[in-house]
Amino acid sequence: MTQSPFKDGLLDGKVAFVAGGTSGINLGIAKRYAELGAKVAVLGRNPEKAANAAAEIGHGAIGLTADVRDYGAIRAAMEDVRSRLGPMDIVVSGAAGNFLAPALGMSANAFKTVVDIDLNGTFNVFRGCHDLLAPNASLIAITAGQAVNAMQLQAHACAAKAGINQLIRVLALEWGPDVRVNGISPGPIEGTEGMARLAPDASTKQKHFERIAMKRWGIIEEIAEGAVFLSSDAAKYITGTILDIDGGSQLGDATRRDLGSGLA
Ligand code: NAP
Numbered sequence: 001m002t003q004s005p006f007k008d009g010l011l012d013g014k015v016a017f018v019a020g021g022t023s024g025i026n027l028g029i030a031k032r033y034a035e036l037g038a039k040v041a042v043l044g045r046n047p048e049k050a051a052n053a054a055a056e057i058g059h060g061a062i063g064l065t066a067d068v069r070d071y072g073a074i075r076a077a078m079e080d081v082r083s084r085l086g087p088m089d090i091v092v093s094g095a096a097g098n099f100l101a102p103a104l105g106m107s108a109n110a111f112k113t114v115v116d117i118d119l120n121g122t123f124n125v126f127r128g129c130h131d132l133l134a135p136n137a138s139l140i141a142i143t144a145g146q147a148v149n150a151m152q153l154q155a156h157a158c159a160a161k162a163g164i165n166q167l168i169r170v171l172a173l174e175w176g177p178d179v180r181v182n183g184i185s186p187g188p189i190e191g192t193e194g195m196a197r198l199a200p201d202a203s204t205k206q207k208h209f210e211r212i213a214m215k216r217w218g219i220i221e222e223i224a225e226g227a228v229f230l231s232s233d234a235a236k237y238i239t240g241t242i243l244d245i246d247g248g249s250q251l252g253d254a255t256r257r258d259l260g261s262g263l264a
């Protein structure tokens with residue numbers, strides 16, 4: 001990746017908590033926060049993944065386990081973060097679950113499971129952290145293009161992520177000026193569990209490339225840079241927004257057309 005514009009020490013003295021930060025995009029965000037000086041805690045369900053993630057992040061990061069669907073458990077985990085690291089300046093809600101299934105191929109529990117993890121989990125994380133925050137805290141929810149584009153086989157994720165987008169906006173209204181609440185909407189990102197599930201074969205992947213203005217998938221570090229920006233003072237007047245970091249994925253279909261004499 002090209003050199004980051006962010007200087008070492010940018011997040012010195014900050015405390016960052018990343019729900020779902022034990023793998024993939026969210027782990028990349030947690031790593032970048034730690035590299036820039038933040039004290040970091042990550043959380044997932046699997047204890048081994050959480051311990052490995054903390055070790056990979058280094059800089060004294062801690063790995064915690066809880067299910068974001070369980071308000072009491074997530075609240076207890078965040079109280080633990082506050083007592084061990086201090087009040088939280090940055091909270092990222094990125095835990096999610098997804099799979100491809102038509103609406104008629106998913107049980108009521110299958111739909112509910114994804115809505116519970118993504119949407120209700122984000123409410124639990126944000127509701128649960130509010131009185132544990134440092135002044136001028138920055139909250140970021142990880143949403144997706146499914147929030148605004150209807151996609152077949154994605155009824156659960158579309159509904160959940162659309163709910164997250166509105167939750168971001170409502171909490172930004174209710175919690176300003178002390179707390180900023182924003183979202184990041186990544187495009188398809190290389191090497192992630194999400195894309196392994198949504199585009200498992202090479203030809204689906206190639207079709208994705210053609211449709212995206214930037215003609216490639218993104219990389220985890222590109223999402224992490226956006227998270228640093230939103231968490232920094234450079235974004236201190238930004239709240240209630242969704243930052244699309246997606247190479248133009250949501251603009252429409254960028255497949256090349258023969259424009260012919262239309263170019264004259
Ligand atoms: P991932 O590697 O599967 O990461 C999911 C994280 O959430 C893991 O740490 C996982 O740990 C945790 N998690 C899942 N269910 C949980 C639960 N119920 N309670 C607590 N933690 C839970 O996923 P990813 O592909 O990097 O995606 C990360 C985020 O980016 C998601 O919000 C996703 O919707 C969004 N996104 C991804 C892409 C993409 O290209 N991958 C595109 C757009 C948006 P455990 O399994 O141990 O619980």
Ligand code: COA
Pocket residue numbers: 096097098099100101105106107108109110111113114193194197
């Ligand atoms: N198609 C249809 N239904 C499915 C499914 C699929 N591919 N995968 C799971 N389900 C259904 C299950 O059958 C179950 O419904 P049922 O009780 O009516 O049988 C329901 O979803 C819950 O499944 P379960 O395995 O009990 O849920 P869980 O809480 O253990 O795991 C998942 C949640 C299913 C989302 C799991 O894939 C997960 O943990 N994902 C996290 C990683 C991830 O998805 N990363 C990408 C993020 S974008």
